[in-house]
Amino acid sequence: MTSERHGWLDHPLVQLTLVRYREFFREPEAVFWVFVFPVLLTAGLGLAFRNQAPERTRVAIVEGDGARRVQEALAHSADIRAEVLSNTAAAQALRTGRADIVVAPGAGGPVEYRFDPDRPESHTARLQVDDALQRGSGRGDPIAVKDDRVSEPGSRYVDFVVPGLLGMNLMGSGIWGLGFSIVDARRKKLLKRMIATPMSRTQFLASFVLSRLTMLIIEVGALVGFAVLVFGVPVRGSLPSLLAICLLSALAFGALGLLLASRTQTIEGASGLMNLVMLPMWIFSGVFFSSTRFPDALQPFIQALPLTAVNDALRASMLEGAGLARLAPELAIVAAWLVASFLLAVRLFRWR
């Protein structure tokens, strides 16, 4: 009753890769976190931080002599919303952030501005209020000026954050995707059972790479497609070069996931280890805000993180249209992580 294996579908690499898909797509949570969550996050952040006309400056005027005069003067400015309050109410409005500045007209004396110099909007408020009051009292401008308003895709927050989310997603699905499957299989003694067959260990690992690559296309397509269609986020670099960056990044994070899973026996242990490795990158690697905000002393460490290099490369490609040659330094860092993690993982890996 024996028969030879037949058909490409029965090739072990195909079967192993199919298993990867089945395990992934039959886990609704995984599908949500990898495909849906990044899109929702992009939508949320894009809406929350959409560029809009700056909010009107909120001014509290202390009631009393001259309050009315100040209010009339400020009413000429479209950017200012002023209301007259009692002294205590005005102080409270300033304290709680409902007012950016308090103007006390002063009975005949100088007009007094009360504001917190550490609040950027209070600074702006002071300039605007002073300008409006001085003009209202007859100050003239010696130089003629003209405003030319420019709003260009690529400089908005959503443009900044989408490449960061893409990088974060590549990291998450690479590390979780590979790491969890392997630790789970080891915990269930499935790894041990697999190596008790004539299965090629290379093909076993290759099935993870293959499934990650196809999943990657969907992952990147969903997030970038959504960002381009809904928010008009630019993709100025060539699509092949963007995919090449994603590919290299996915492989590097996959290798890192393999390394983290190389000996871990329990899901809890794996979870802790992965979070320990990913947390610094979520914070430092410029996902939600530029990594240059951190002190100079930290920069060598931050620049060496794989996600920093990935995010920088994705941003330069998408927003500035940089070609692969210009991104060589970043790609070299990612490639170094890939090679080092993989070699170490192969050395440390335990099948049981």
Add this chain to the structure above:
Amino acid sequence: MTGTAASTPPLLVRGLRKRYADVVAVDGLDLEIWTGECFGLLGPNGAGKTTTIEICEGLTTPEEGEVLVLGRRWGEHDRELRARLGISLQETQFSEKLTVEETVRLFRSFYRRGPSVDEVIATVQLQEKRGSRVGQLSGGQRQRLALACALVGDPDLLFLDEPTTGLDPQSRRQLWELIERFKADGRAILLTTHYMEEAERLCDRVAIVDHGRIIALGTPRELVASLSAEHVVEFAVGPAARLDEGALQAVVGVSAATRRDGTWRVRVAELHRTVPALLDELHRQNAQLTELRTHSATLEDVFVELTGRYLRDE
């Protein structure tokens, strides 16, 4: 069937030793399994059965000793050797999200030759469950799936580590039937178990293992016969009674009397002659009988005889 040369046994183990930290798991163990036989390693948990079988499977390396599987050593051409083995590990959990058919197809893909997926599923009688997720299978069905995955390569030698542990009696009997059918094909099986019924029913020869060593070896019949007693009488007497052990030993037909946890075990050759004499003796000693049982001697009794403990003692 591609049998090995008649001179090479499917499995030959000499002087096997393996130690974990400060525990000696296997302590100088020899085995020889013949073509067409089902060989059982019977022993309590922790006796070193799993370590032994995993060394034979090439999953654990021994500290000392020689292992010849189908005439070959581990460490050279392992994949070719694996292609001829069928293995069922203790407590493998297959992926719960795959179906029975997908799991069997995956394992089938690792072997160049062997039965078709449909044939294997039919062999282990899982046709009705072929489209079900592994997560929905019962314990017995999971063990049959494990057996299916061990059979996909049409193995010459089958390793089964505790194939029925944790199963209900009905599932256990169903699995026994499947293993018997495989055995009928004339291939060799090494199985470990701590169920003496399993060893008695399935195994042509049994090695009783304790503390990493074989303490008895033979067919189940030979081992039981070594007790030189066909039956075991177990009885208990009222707490006040103090029995004279020497007098019990002297009862006609009694070959041994031991006491354990308040129960006396007496091995006898002929129940109809010894039991009345035994009751007379108890009466003479003024002992109040509270329990009386008899059963035909089993491998369990052999184990008790050799170690003073029961198989299922943890």
